[in-house]
Amino acid sequence: MTDLAEPIVSPATAADADHTILDALEAAALSPEGFNFHSGKGVLTTALPYSQLVADAQALAARLLGAGLKPGDCVALIADTEPDFVRLFFACSYARIVPAPMPLPMAFGGREAYLAHVRRMIECADAHAAFAPAAMRDWLVEAAAGLPLALVGTIEDLAAVEPAPGELSRPAPDDFAYLQFSSGSTRFPKGICVTHRALMANATGISRHGLVVREGDRCVSWLPFYHDMGLVGFMLTPIVAGLTVDYLATRDFARRPLLWLELIARHKATISYSPSFGFELSAQRAATLDLGDLDVSSWRCAGIGGDMIRPHVLRRFADRFRRHGFDLDRYVASYGMAEATLALTFAPLGEGLKAETVDLDRLESEGVATAPGAEGARSREFVLCGPALPDHEIEVRSPDGAALPERRVGRVFARGPSLMREYFREPEATAETISPDGWLDTGDLGYFADGQLVITGRAKDLILVNGRNVWPQDLEWTVEAEIEGVRSGDVAVFSVDSQDGEEVVALVQCRTSAEEARAALVEQVGTLLRLRFGTPVTVRLVGAHALPVTSSGKLSRSRARALYLSLQADGA
Structure with missing residues (x-):
């Protein structure tokens, strides 16, 4: 110890x-x-x-x-x-x-x-x-x-x-x-x-x-x-x-x-x-x-x-x-x-790496972190990150803003003397992130276990690449701007969980059935994003107009992710 x-x-x-x-x-x-x-x-x-x-x-x-x-x-x-x-x-x-x-x-x-x-x-x-x-x-x-x-x-x-x-x-x-x-x-x-x-x-x-x-x-x-x-x-x-x-x-x-x-x-x-x-x-x-x-x-x-x-x-x-x-x-x-500024929680010194395995199905469907109920059940391991620093507070909240009890997953909020004052000359972004009573919306999801915070993922679309938060639209815009034949709205980037952590996926709309051209597009997109953003990307081609959009015409990454997972499940 x-x-x-x-x-x-x-x-x-x-x-x-x-x-x-x-x-x-x-x-x-x-x-x-x-x-x-x-x-x-x-x-x-x-x-x-x-x-x-x-x-x-x-x-x-x-x-x-x-x-x-x-x-x-x-x-x-x-x-x-x-x-x-x-x-x-x-x-x-x-x-x-x-x-x-x-x-x-x-x-x-x-x-x-x-x-x-x-x-x-x-x-x-x-x-x-x-x-x-x-x-x-x-x-x-x-x-x-x-x-x-x-x-x-x-x-x-x-x-x-x-x-x-x-x-x-x-x-x-x-x-x-x-x-x-x-x-x-x-x-x-x-x-x-x-x-x-x-x-x-x-x-x-x-x-x-x-x-x-x-x-x-x-x-x-x-x-x-x-x-x-x-x-x-x-x-x-x-x-x-x-x-x-x-x-x-x-x-x-x-x-x-x-x-x-x-x-x-x-x-x-x-x-x-x-x-x-x-x-x-x-x-x-x-x-x-x-x-x-x-x-x-x-x-x-x-x-x-x-x-x-x-x-x-x-x-x-x-x-x-x-x-x-x-x-x-x-x-x-x-x-x-x-x-x-930097830190909000620390795990207690001397305890080392403390992790727990939870039932992934219940986590995803019910927002509850419990031990796997049956052998062979889908599960995921999460690390306990400790309690809040002195003079700081952390709450896990439901979508309606209510503080949740232990082992219920919600959005993580923090308050304390370390918080930023504002985003520089961004009053609207500041107001969206920090409430009038000083609570910071971290944009993360998590739960408490034995008084320690456990982070389960990002509430928004941010993708974690080698310790950096990367906006998916940056990858999408890069492909659209630098690869010939790819149009605006042709690319959806998101992340999914894999055995090795976070897997970055790019769905790309393709308008040709020629195998050589399709293979070349996959190679181009994967190489460009790996070199530009320093991460491997799984590239899958979909048909023209296959990417889901909202009622206002904006790309829906959550539905694109669901499309990819369904393709994976079907073996397509």
Whole structure:
């Protein structure tokens, strides 16, 4: 079992509503802790102590103001895993400017699609400047061409800017700490406004109650800074807790996933998180390798979040690395979302992976989570994600808004000090998501079991791809726009449950009976979506006008999914 010691928390992490992330950074700067950045070969390239980060960020803040930016402005930051992103992020904070982390190109994504996506995000944020890593400067300049920005470039471009005179003013607790873009639609991105107050509430809850940070803890992360789990979980919360973090870029993890574990072993790290697919990729890569004396026994909190948790994947990982000091009791299941800053629940430390198998027929037809009633009955295993963090509330509600008892499936709502204030300049979307009395509609379905939240799926059409929420229309529009002969409304994308988790399916209307042309279309659609979105897609062709639509003529994905399942059942 995990040793539960009293939490060790830096001075700025006391539950004080008036603290900001800068207070936490300056408290952490009194220690030798900081951020360490490693190459794709695991070599330390940059050590950035918190004390140095404070000095660098303050100097850059004066130059941002000298460039004509003003407190309250937003600055877009392409969020590579490098020290300059961190320096610029905190420079914005010291200048009372709002940083907006933005994604890197996907490994197999198209250049033009990425540039268009970044441009939309810059426009959505109403950014007044934009910065990128040196290697991406030309891309950013092209993406921002014609936009009214005071500065577009890299951190080096600030060297030529004369610093603004005078002292830097401090942000207030209710100022925006950053703008986090939802990872859903690329056509209509939404900016999530997180205040310093909400950030500090969440980071304090994570460090004091979720992970129970203690003397000697150390983190390792490969999660991207533009995702809430990477940004909040492994950049901002470690500052609040006064911990050192060793970073590996996400692209380097994808190439060499076992380097993640090597860094944990080398630095005796105790805390590291991943979506299920990260554990799966590591176990697959290690399946036939001799890992020698690799020792990850220091890893006390192996967090899981960012996607639907797949217990069979986690058991496979534990089985593979048990001889290297890992076991099931190290897992810490959790649940959250960017709209809640990051975390809403944590499974109790030391209990490890707790899952239960429920009758899938009753779950689907009655909304009740019970044990399978007969041998051979359809079933599914779900993981318990723990109770709500202190000062937070979670309710599971029926369609009429009534709170449901345990083991009744409903829509998950949350309330507490970590919630976002609003979607940036999206009052209608904000009103649809947060009620006047402060309850957040998470868009997820779940139930309570023994006081712990269990997530069963998405209430809406969102599809989970490698830890990212992807809107199905993004896949549909991509096929319609890039494959000759496919018309608007010809594609329906949705997900179904399979033995390996979530299976993404695309139904495509086809107007030819020629076998060669049909086979080529299936291959084209599957290859395009795999390369663009990083996931395998099951492609099925249907006849012209076969896709169901609503009475208003809109595509009905729920009925398209039912059509696919009926075809599967019929063996068609």
